[in-house]
Amino acid sequence: MSRKAKILEMLVEDPGDTFLRYSLAMELRSEGDHDASLAKLAELIRDVPPYVPAFFMAAQQLVDLGRIDEARSQLREGIDQARNQGDGHAAAEMSELLMSLGALGEDDDDL
Numbered sequence: 470m471s472r473k474a475k476i477l478e479m480l481v482e483d484p485g486d487t488f489l490r491y492s493l494a495m496e497l498r499s500e501g502d503h504d505a506s507l508a509k510l511a512e513l514i515r516d517v518p519p520y521v522p523a524f525f526m527a528a529q530q531l532v533d534l535g536r537i538d539e540a541r542s543q544l545r546e547g548i549d550q551a552r553n554q555g556d557g558h559a560a561a562e563m564s565e566l567l568m569s570l571g572a573l574g575e576d577d578d579d580l
Contacts, residue, residue: 472496487513487520494523498530506530514546521551521559528566541570 470478473496480489494509507530513523524547531540544567551560 473500487516491520491523491526494526498526503530503534518554519550521547521554521556524548524550525559525563525566528563532566532570537570541567544570 473493476489476493476496480486480493483489490509490513494506494513497503497506497509507527510523510527510530513520514527524543528540528543528547531537531543544563548560548563548567551557551563
């Protein structure tokens, strides 16, 4: 049984399990199914409270796909959420990635 199949089987038993849902998103990414992976990460981001690692992984994937402005936006939102949840380590990691992308995107040139 594949890793993805095992995760899906476990999700049947516990569909709300955050880590399993995150693991599925990572498996989809490794398979190259970026649309499905990003959709699963977006679900985790919409959770209350949002799952902070999903912001970072979504941003990394967006960078890999050349969608830099979307990645910047995801990182900014993720940094805010990480700080709100008291996760300074995650906020710092996302800030570092954001800085490596440059603070301003094409849409921000007029600011």
